[in-house]
Amino acid sequence: MSESSALAYLATAMQVLAVLGAAPFVVGGMRQIRARLEGRAGGGIGQPWRDLRKQLRKQQITPNGTTIVFALAPAIVAGTTLLIAAISPLIALGSPLDPTADLFGVVGLLFLGTVALTLAGLDTGTAFGGMGSSREITIAAMVEPTILLAVFALSIPGHSANLAAIVSSSADNPGRLVSPGSLLAFVALTIVVTAETGRLPVDNPSTHLELTMIHEAMVLEYTGPRLALVEWASGMRLTVLLGLIANLFLPWGIAAADPSVLGVLIGLVAIAIKVAILAGVLATVEVFLAKLRYFRIPELLAGSFLLALLAVTASYFFATP
Amino acid sequence: MNTAQTAPYDSPSVPAPDQGLRSPRRAQAQAFVSGGLTAAIGAVGLVLGLSAIFAQPRQLVISWLLPLVGVRFEFGPLGGFFVAATGAVSIAVGIYAIGYAQREHWARFPLFILPLFVAAMLLVPAAGSVTSFLLAWELMAAASLALVLSEHHRAAVRSAGAFYAVMTQLGFAAILLALVVLSAAGGGDSFATIAAHAGGISSGTRTAVFLLTVMGFGSKAGLLPLHAWLPRAHPEAPSPVSALMSAAMVNMGIYGIIRIDLQILGPGPHWWGLTLMIFGAVSAVFGVLQASVATDLKRLLAYSTTENMGLVTLALGTASMLSSYGAPQVAAMAMTAALLLILSHASFKTLAFLAAGSVLAATGLRDLDKLGGLARRMPATTTMFGIAALGASGLPLGAGFVGEWLLLQSLIHSPHANNTLLALAMPLSVGAVALTTGLGIAAMVKAFGVGFLARPRSAAAEAAREAPASMLTGMGLAAVACTVFAVAPILVGPALKHVLTALPTVGGQAAGPALGAYLRLPGIAGSMSPGLIALSLLVAVLLVLALARWGARHRPAAVSAPVWACGADSINAKMQYTATSFAEPLQRVFDNILQPETDVEVTHFAESQYLVEKVTFRTQMADPVEQRLYTPVVRAVTTWSQWVRRAHPGSVHLYLAYGAIGLLIVLVVVR
Numbered sequence: 001m002s003e004s005s006a007l008a009y010l011a012t013a014m015q016v017l018a019v020l021g022a023a024p025f026v027v028g029g030m031r032q033i034r035a036r037l038e039g040r041a042g043g044g045i046g047q048p049w050r051d052l053r054k055q056l057r058k059q060q061i062t063p064n065g066t067t068i069v070f071a072l073a074p075a076i077v078a079g080t081t082l083l084i085a086a087i088s089p090l091i092a093l094g095s096p097l098d099p100t101a102d103l104f105g106v107v108g109l110l111f112l113g114t115v116a117l118t119l120a121g122l123d124t125g126t127a128f129g130g131m132g133s134s135r136e137i138t139i140a141a142m143v144e145p146t147i148l149l150a151v152f153a154l155s156i157p158g159h160s161a162n163l164a165a166i167v168s169s170s171a172d173n174p175g176r177l178v179s180p181g182s183l184l185a186f187v188a189l190t191i192v193v194t195a196e197t198g199r200l201p202v203d204n205p206s207t208h209l210e211l212t213m214i215h216e217a218m219v220l221e222y223t224g225p226r227l228a229l230v231e232w233a234s235g236m237r238l239t240v241l242l243g244l245i246a247n248l249f250l251p252w253g254i255a256a257a258d259p260s261v262l263g264v265l266i267g268l269v270a271i272a273i274k275v276a277i278l279a280g281v282l283a284t285v286e287v288f289l290a291k292l293r294y295f296r297i298p299e300l301l302a303g304s305f306l307l308a309l310l311a312v313t314a315s316y317f318f319a320t321p
Numbered sequence: 322m323n324t325a326q327t328a329p330y331d332s333p334s335v336p337a338p339d340q341g342l343r344s345p346r347r348a349q350a351q352a353f354v355s356g357g358l359t360a361a362i363g364a365v366g367l368v369l370g371l372s373a374i375f376a377q378p379r380q381l382v383i384s385w386l387l388p389l390v391g392v393r394f395e396f397g398p399l400g401g402f403f404v405a406a407t408g409a410v411s412i413a414v415g416i417y418a419i420g421y422a423q424r425e426h427w428a429r430f431p432l433f434i435l436p437l438f439v440a441a442m443l444l445v446p447a448a449g450s451v452t453s454f455l456l457a458w459e460l461m462a463a464a465s466l467a468l469v470l471s472e473h474h475r476a477a478v479r480s481a482g483a484f485y486a487v488m489t490q491l492g493f494a495a496i497l498l499a500l501v502v503l504s505a506a507g508g509g510d511s512f513a514t515i516a517a518h519a520g521g522i523s524s525g526t527r528t529a530v531f532l533l534t535v536m537g538f539g540s541k542a543g544l545l546p547l548h549a550w551l552p553r554a555h556p557e558a559p560s561p562v563s564a565l566m567s568a569a570m571v572n573m574g575i576y577g578i579i580r581i582d583l584q585i586l587g588p589g590p591h592w593w594g595l596t597l598m599i600f601g602a603v604s605a606v607f608g609v610l611q612a613s614v615a616t617d618l619k620r621l622l623a624y625s626t627t628e629n630m631g632l633v634t635l636a637l638g639t640a641s642m643l644s645s646y647g648a649p650q651v652a653a654m655a656m657t658a659a660l661l662l663i664l665s666h667a668s669f670k671t672l673a674f675l676a677a678g679s680v681l682a683a684t685g686l687r688d689l690d691k692l693g694g695l696a697r698r699m700p701a702t703t704t705m706f707g708i709a710a711l712g713a714s715g716l717p718l719g720a721g722f723v724g725e726w727l728l729l730q731s732l733i734h735s736p737h738a739n740n741t742l743l744a745l746a747m748p749l750s751v752g753a754v755a756l757t758t759g760l761g762i763a764a765m766v767k768a769f770g771v772g773f774l775a776r777p778r779s780a781a782a783e784a785a786r787e788a789p790a791s792m793l794t795g796m797g798l799a800a801v802a803c804t805v806f807a808v809a810p811i812l813v814g815p816a817l818k819h820v821l822t823a824l825p826t827v828g829g830q831a832a833g834p835a836l837g838a839y840l841r842l843p844g845i846a847g848s849m850s851p852g853l854i855a856l857s858l859l860v861a862v863l864l865v866l867a868l869a870r871w872g873a874r875h876r877p878a879a880v881s882a883p884v885w886a887c888g889a890d891s892i893n894a895k896m897q898y899t900a901t902s903f904a905e906p907l908q909r910v911f912d913n914i915l916q917p918e919t920d921v922e923v924t925h926f927a928e929s930q931y932l933v934e935k936v937t938f939r940t941q942m943a944d945p946v947e948q949r950l951y952t953p954v955v956r957a958v959t960t961w962s963q964w965v966r967r968a969h970p971g972s973v974h975l976y977l978a979y980g981a982i983g984l985l986i987v988l989v990v991v992r
Contacts, residue, residue, distance in 0.1 A: 056869070056871055056872035056873075057872040057875040057876060058876065059876055059877040059879065059880065060876060060879035060880075061879070061881065061882050062879065062880070062881040063881065063882065063883070063884040064881055064882065064883050064884065065694075065775075066884075067696045067697065067774060069696070069774060074865075074869075075862050075865045075866050075869070076862060078862075078865040078868075079858055079862035079865050080858065080861070082861045082865065083854075083857055083858050083861045086861075099839055099848040099849075099850065100839070100848075100849065100850040100853040100854055100857065101717075101849055101850070101854050102847055102848070104726055104729055104730075104849070105717060105726070105849050105854060108715075108716050108717040109717055109854070109858070111762060112716050112717055115716065115762060115766055118766050118770065119769065119770045119774065122770030122774050122898070122903075123696075123770070123775060124775070124884055125693070125694075125774075125775035125884070125892065125894070125896075125897045126884050126885065126886075126887070126892060126896065126897060127887060127896045127897060130771075130775075130897050130898020130902065131898060133766070133898070133903070134898060134902065134904075134905070134906055137762065137763045137766050137903075138906040138907050138910065140759060140762065140763070141613075141756075141759035141760045141763045141907065142759065142910070143759070144755045144756065144758055144759030144762075145751075145752045145755035145756045145759060146755075148751055148752075148758075149751055149752055149755065151733075152732075152733045152751050155733055156733070158846075159845060159846065160845060160846040160847045161730070161733065161847055162847055162848065165846050165847075220885070221884055221885070224876070225869050225872075225873075226869075228869070229869050294906070295906075295909060295910070298910045305752070309748055309749075312748040312751075313744055313745070313748060316744040316748075317744065
């Protein structure tokens with residue numbers, strides 16, 4: 001990997017800033033779509049930003065008996081997500097951080113964030129914290145095989161698991177994107193991303209019903225600025241993963257490894273449109289879905305594992321040397 | 322809801338009753354000598370091992386020490402690697418043992434055996450001939466058995482000791498048979514001679530030796546189905562001994578497989594690699610599944626050893642198989658992964674067992690359902706266990722990440738020249754590794770989150786106090802090693818390169834992965850940098866913390882407040898999740914494999930059957946493999962012994978009759 005140009009650094013910084021700034025809008029947009037489809041007025045796209053601002057001004061309250069794990073977990077979740085945003089080819093291909101972590105590393109960072117929040121849930125020592133953590137970690141454990149197999153399937157054509165290599169390889173050979181392996185991997189990854197970001201049908205982000213909540217139970221003791229970080233981080237996670245899926249399977253518009261100013265701008269617009277469309281589709285589909293019973297989720301994830309396995313074997317057998 | 326849970330295993334109790342005979346000062350001196358000697362032997366091992374890795378292979382023959390054959394030592398890179406790893410583990414354990422032996426009032430006998438055990442372990446990979454190897458192996462087995470039995474006044478220890486003794490001796494018998502056959506076919510006692518004549522050994526003999534060694538060495542490494550001694554012996558042994566056994570002794574099984582099957586007899590046929598891969602994958606998944614539902618902290622760690630040795634064996638099998646399919650570069654990647662996994666496992670498992678030992682010494686508890694709240698009472702130990710747990714979960718910033726990353730890379734970059742076997746074996750292996758990692762995360766989150774965070778679940782956990790300085794120093798050394806493997810594997814790169822060169826049969830001569838600041842793979846556009854990930858994550862977290870300062874000047878002063886008690890007056894320890902409840906979803910999902918025995922008993926009030934007075938929930942986690950495979954064997958042996966026993970009821974007349982009949986038979990046969 002050659003030295004990246006100044007514009008590549010700029011593009012990476014823009015990726016981080018764009019994710020930071022756009023994540024609340026993505027969440028707000030999805031809520032708004034859902035509200036309109038359900039016949040409600042909705043709070044508007046900017047509502048999550050207003051919530052963040054309000055929560056950041058509230059008093060910092062530390063629950064008795066919690067340790068530094070509880071205090072640091074939101075920052076770690078947000079930090080890992082920002083790092084993923086910096087590594088991923090969202091706007092341009094040549095992120096200077098691309099060689100530091102491939103897709104396996106990105107998955108590892110994602111799980112590091114999950115683990116930080118589960119530990120925080122346990123740290124509170126409440127019934128809800130433990131319940132949410134237990135459920136979250138069970139889902140995470142079963143999601144991991146599917147993610148890694150999907151990574152495997154994606155890395156076969158480009159002979160590399162580094163994100164820039166995968167994306168540029170599929171941008172050069174668009175025909176590969178409609179191959180059975182790629183399509184199966186897409187479906188598998190989509191299921192996995194819905195599970196990891198706590199969307200329907202795995203988890204309902206807008207519920208606080210004790211029998212069903214997973215993510216919300218884990219973070220129940222957070223208030224004020226720390227809650228703001230948790231919510232911001234979960235929005236960023238969704239945004240980054242949607243952006244990543246978009247560019248892995250629809251790599252058009254992304255700026256090259258050595259970008260021009262125009263290329264970076266086109267890349268920014270392209271990723272914004274792609275994420276907006278994906279988020280819109282996700283929100284629309286969610287309206288028509290009911291949450292799965294918790295013990296039916298393993299079946300869904302086993303199904304996605306099977307799809308990922310088929311994706312890999314399909315790539316092996318249909319591989320063009 | 323009134324929930325009562327019973328732990329399936331009795332928790333360790335008071336120190337041995339034979340104490341009080343020694344003055345405290347004398348006991349202190351003895352602990353110091355024993356621990357210091359252990360650490361010193363370990364240091365010698367580390368130095369000798371490192372010099373063996375980098376220097377030319379040398380031999381040392383002491384012909385007078387053993388009649389007829391003498392004792393032969395060989396200092397090569399492969400043996401040196403294992404000697405150095407064992408030595409490093411022993412240094413940390415030795416220093417730790419100084420404090421632990423005093424705090425737990427060790428008797429004189431285990432204090433005496435501990436350095437001996439370390440010395441025996443160092444001799445195993447240094448042995449250069451079949452006789453010396455077997456001698457050192459048996460010495461190691463006997464010393465470890467004596468140490469496992471150090472708290473023999475408890476019935477659980479005696480049972481574990483019996484289990485361990487039988488299994489380790491059966492394993493020894495298999496190894497003995499294999500090595501005797503090998504040395505007969507290879508025309509000599511020394512490994513060098515056998516290796517020189519290895520080409521002439523018939524394929525039938527090779528197969529027999531391979532199967533016997535995989536069985537014998539596999540039982541030492543804790544591979545399925547011969548793993549059953551691990552979850553019994555490791556929890557019952559004193560913690561420094563558990564650390565030595567789990568971080569160093571199980572490696573000897575792996576060493577045996579590498580030395581005999583890959584180095585001397587390799588390159589083996591395709592099915593050797595496949596066999597190792599299957600054993601490895603099954604062990605890894607089964608081990609981690611048991612670990613994720615275990616409630617005994619040390620049993621959890623013991624199952625995690627089976628898991629990690631399974632991953633190592635999977636890597637060895639991958640290396641062997643890819644090398645037999647003519648992909649030496651990828652094979653070298655898999656082999657590097659195996660070596661790195663051995664090192665990282667040694668470091669984090671030492672640390673984990675030592676931290677568990679601190680907890681045990683402070684609270685007398687191993688049961689996670691009764692622990693909790695240690696983060697405030699034992700902050701240093703908690704940090705140490707956190708580092709170990711992060712390493713064991715295979716996440717970035719953890720010691721195990723780099724090894725697992727390399728293993729996954731070697732699995733996904735295997736050549737796919739329309740080879741059906743590879744096309745099926747590799748994705749399934751990736752799935753197995755991924756499931757292992759996922760469940761490993763769950764197991765470690767449970768061990769750390771339930772055991773160390775939250776509120777104490779018993780009075781003993783509430784009264785815990787921090788471990789003494791020597792114990793913390795020992796743990797600190799292991800934590801440093803964990804950090805090195807987590808962020809700077811570059812430091813062990815040159816050593817691994819030398820070891821690989823000594824293993825030509827698994828692609829050792831090919832360009833393996835380059836462990837620089839960036840980990841680069843040969844011929845593949847893939848890279849990763851654990852150090853830079855750590856650094857940039859630190860920057861990102863600091864950035865987030867700075868962002869969270871936004872609006873801070875509008876905030877009232879920070880306070881701390883009680884947590885929400887779900888509407889009750891105040892929160893108490895019984896409201897929180899226990900280890901059992903934390904793992905319950907996993908237990909339900911993997912019900913078919915784990916086969917737990919759960920029992921819910923509802924007692925109603927006498928007045929009405931609609932009102933519940935009490936609900937009792939019991940769950941017992943037995944090892945299904947053990948129950949299905951071992952119980953019938955043990956029962957058959959017992960029946961057979963009962964039958965044989967009838968022949969000697971104690972009557973001297975009867976015995977004389979046996980003698981006479983025997984003599985007659987001999988006479989008839991001889992005539």
